[in-house]
Amino acid sequence: MQPAFGVVCCIRAVSEPLTARSYREGMRSVVTALAVLFVLAGAARGATAWSEPVDVSPAGGNSLSGTVLVDRSGNATAFWERALDRFGDTRLETANRPAHGAFGAAATLAAGPVRGLAFALGPRGDTVAIWVETVVNGSIRAALRPAGGAWQPLDLPAEVTSSSSSLAPRLDAEGDLTLLWLTSARAAFELRVAERPVGGPWRTPQLLAQSAASSAQLATNARGDAVAVWEADGVVSAARRKAGRGFGRAQRLYAPDERTLPTRWSRLDPAGNFELVWTRRVTVAGSERLVLRGLVWRTKARKPGKIGTLSEPFGILPGSPMTVELAPNGAAVLAATHDRHGLELAYRAPGRVRFGSIRTVIPFDTSVWDVVAAVHGSGHAVVAWTRTAQPSRELAVEAAVRFPHSEFGEPHLLEAVGPGCPGILQRCGRPRAASAAVGRNEAIALWLGRPEPAPLSGEGAGAVGAAVFGFE
Secondary structure (H helix, E strand, O other): OOOOOOOOOOOOOOOOEEEEOHHHHHHHHHHHHHHHHHHHHHHHOOOOOOOOOEEEEOOEEEEEEEEEEOOOOEEEEEEEEOOOOOOEEEEEEEEEEEEOOOOOOOOEEEEEEEEEEEEEEOOOOOEEEEEOOOOOOOEEEEEEEOOOOOOOOOOOOOOOOOOOOEEEEEEEEOOOOOEEEEEEEEOEEEEEEEOOOOOOOOOOOOOEEEEEEEOOOEEEEOOOOEEEEEEEEEEEEEEEOOOOOOOOOOOEEEEEOOOEEEEEOOOOOOOOEEEEEEEEEEOOOEEEEEEEEEEOOOOOOOOOOEEEEOOOOOOOOOOOOEEEEOOOOOOOEHHHEOOOOOEEEEEEEOOOOOOOOOOEEEEEEEEEEEEEEOOOOOEEEEEEEEEEOOOOOOOEEEEEEEOOOOOOOEEEEEEEEEEOOOOOOOOOOOOOEEEEEEOOOOOOOEEEEEEEOOOOOOOOOOOOOOEEOOOO
16 A cells, blocks of 8 residues: 555655664654645645725725625625715715625615714624714614615614714624613713614613713624623723623723723623733833733623733834734734834634734835734634835735634735825825725725726725635
8 A cells, every 4th residue: 555645755665673763753754744735735725816806886986984894604794985076975885795706786874974983793694884974963873784684774772862972783693783882971971781682672771881981892792692891980891791681780800001002802702701902001122012911701700800911012102003803712813013114913823812923024114004904713814904115105905814724924915006195194085905804714805995087186095995815
């Protein structure tokens, strides 16, 4: 019988009796051969290419924002704002894409300027969009698209008024909707949460805090467990809810100091274990850097666990655009720049506490901003960004993907989208990466600024573009 391919070339025939040394040498050869085969197989698998860019938004006007979400079956929904002229004629639009298919025709959710956009896509495909109409009277509107159905108006709880903000909708696997929001009450914000069972009315909202700051967030899982997080009186607190029940008493998580940044990321795994992650400034060799800090509040624990450091130092202050994306099972991606120069990436596998080594994908002599990322529990991940080429200052949108058990691949040019701005901090119509999403088999990158026959001057940039990477 012939040895397996890839091993026959590396095992030498010997006539002398087998010794411990020759056995070790033979096993090293076998391991080397298998490693080579694994790399070659990964390279073949990684040869899958990005699709050609396509326009997602209708022709004409400038795109102002963009978001793409993917459900557990790989179906995607994109949202964007589009300015039709320079005088406030805008649209909030959306389009759907079935897994392995193409984006369909756009539907208009709102006509006129909007703000305070919030979207949710449930595991089975239910979708919610919420926005604030800025021209009328600041009214808050919402729309719901049941899985496989059409968009329809969605009434919000009566306690949601024009003074409400930071609305955060979440959907579970049954289509039940949970909504968290802040309402201005004199000098503070009241934090409330309400639940709407699929096909039913809203249940009575629950008051969680009477003096919350404007940085509340909501994490849910597929079975309907939920955790709300907020800051009040200098302390970050949380309250949790088991599916079908109300929220319990608030628990103190931590007290931010002057070196703690306000942005937080969270996840709730299928068993109800909650993780909260934030950033903290540290001094390394005389430079201000960042590290990730975090804690876990396990489903059966009365109180949250201890705070720990989750990453190596990264980024550089002042001004280090970054993002952290957490999958429900704990897989995570960190993407950060050095004061809008270069790009660093790190990955954390499910079940791990700390992120792996930080890898520099873009050198620090290159301007990078608008970094967006997404990660799937399988280990697939995608990161997209806008880059300025030197010395031409031409702009390009690029992306890198990650397969399970491997590093992020080399940057891929999605589209070269024209000259840069005189100052990258100005809103002068420059194109930019907008959003990314990833499922088990596909990754989607969304960006603003595809070429238009007659783009508008001023705010915004061209059409909404998209490209898809197939992992299989």
